[in-house]
Amino acid sequence: MNKQVSSKDVAKEANVSRATVSYVLNNVDRVKIKPETRQKVLQAAKKLGYHPNAIARAMKTGQSMSIGVLSNWHIAHQRFTEVLKGVKDVLGRHAYSITLCSYKSNEQEHPEYYQYYLEKKIDGVILISARETINEDAVAVIRKKKMPVVLADFHYNNPTVPCIDIDYHHGGYTAAKYLIEKGHRHFIYLGPKSLALQERQRISGVKKAFEDVGLNPEELVQISIEEPNKQDDEDIIDVLKNKGNKSAIIISNYIIAFNTLYLANKMGIKVPEELAVISLGGSDFAKYSYPRLSTSDLPLYEMGCRSAQALLDLINNNGDSVHMSLPCRLNIRETC
């Protein structure tokens, strides 16, 4: 391999000790260095193309300047990558790099990220998930070793673990409120069968909007279909056929929403004239559906930024463990 220029080489070139090189290059102001000596070192470093060896530094300092990010979403899923983007933008500004981890466990039954932590490759972890709460194994592992960790898109009622969440209640509320203001009075709520916490929060938000204007929350017709990825078209067709006096449909995610739009097109149901549609959860492709899908967008990028910041604070012992719930943003296009 190429021999790496080390501080020893720089020291020799500048006729000083390695210690001096370190002090100069790290701007340690606790130690006074004569300006000319400083110059000599700087020049020697530049001349030789010196780069500190981050591995050696990590060994000494115990900080690898690297953060693990993992999720139970698959790595190419937008739900994950949008958050990742936020994380990267913030971490990048603080000279931290990102190591991708997975939930996969090895023979010793440690999740991969935990393995990384134990082997000192990473200074902390951001867990990105959704649907339901974090599993208790992961929590146990985290607490046992006091691994710095931030939960993103999790509901976890432990004040000692920082947790950046999405305000799904707010998302449901604003979407419903918008439709109500548009004059709608009879709604369908279409979501997946499994009533995860985020689903329940969205529905409570919708009902809150009803109450605010004196509508009876009990009148919200809730319809559940299979999980987005194995949904049965027949179920949605039934919903559309039997919509009765309902003039608006609130759909809990964009996959179901796109499919609903597709089927409405096929059945000749005019959106939004005959049926207004809104999706609680956006997508880059909302602007390409026909008609363009109105959505309540999840603050994924921001969640990533906040999570990264919270983790940095945690690592540096700045402030208390953060718990926050980020609001959604209405993005009205053509379907309502």
Add this chain to the structure above:
Amino acid sequence: MNKQVSSKDVAKEANVSRATVSYVLNNVDRVKIKPETRQKVLQAAKKLGYHPNAIARAMKTGQSMSIGVLSNWHIAHQRFTEVLKGVKDVLGRHAYSITLCSYKSNEQEHPEYYQYYLEKKIDGVILISARETINEDAVAVIRKKKMPVVLADFHYNNPTVPCIDIDYHHGGYTAAKYLIEKGHRHFIYLGPKSLALQERQRISGVKKAFEDVGLNPEELVQISIEEPNKQDDEDIIDVLKNKGNKSAIIISNYIIAFNTLYLANKMGIKVPEELAVISLGGSDFAKYSYPRLSTSDLPLYEMGCRSAQALLDLINNNGDSVHMSLPCRLNIRETC
């Protein structure tokens, strides 16, 4: 912090030397160890929860077991993340982790990944891009330090640099051939204004299909519009209005294709009856457009897998520098 269990602790617990611990735990068969001693060490390690410090190991071995991945696509773009997924799947099987890099340069004008190579000792880099060829600065940097690198989705005619590419010619050819077999004879090719290499290859593939059945390649009507993200609807509307006797349209990417479908819906043009549509470049959302978009899918995941394998081979000096072009896969849905 928690004090890390080191091999010293294990050695003490098992009443052996640190060297013995290392030999046992790494299964060094050059050195014979008595089975009972081996057991003692193994048990001590387990009891103390010992994990080797990867940083110290990296320092000694010069291998960080970490690969840098970077792209000029933004980090949440499907075009990037699908490849990343393939890379991760393969690298994970070989105990390598992934460090995310960006093209961003620091004060010393080194691209971040190069910085990582010099400082964090990543063992190699996978450059993921597209559109045009790699810029020469990046190449110069790579060659100067003999940094192991694989180019994914690049055209680069240097046999010493491994390069995993997509056969865009093949993508255009198979799509056109399919349409021809369906009876179409008059085509429009709709693509972005900038005639990047991949565009030219696609078009040549389409023309090849024409030639194969005795159609005159010159009859292909090529229409260019603005870049996908700032496209002008008017341009596409013009294309649709003036399609004349053309019965099929080949579109170079899904963004333009979705928008074309949207506008066709709006204009009351029936797809595929009045106009067959196919996109050279797929998307997860193709199955949600109305009608469901037929695509020629890019082998992104496979490209990631192959790139990772090529890089591992390069690092381990296995075989020659790879150059390959991966075929596209037709995914016929409803638009043709």
Add this chain to the structure above:
DNA sequence: CTGTTAGCGCGTTCAC
């Protein structure tokens, strides 16, 4: 045949 001693690599930091 089995296992130990010793020193390396490299940036940091204490004591002088």
Add this chain to the structure above:
DNA sequence: GTGAACGCGCTAACAG
């Protein structure tokens, strides 16, 4: 401003 020791896993050389 310097010398020296440290952190920790690896391995060549050596001892019992």
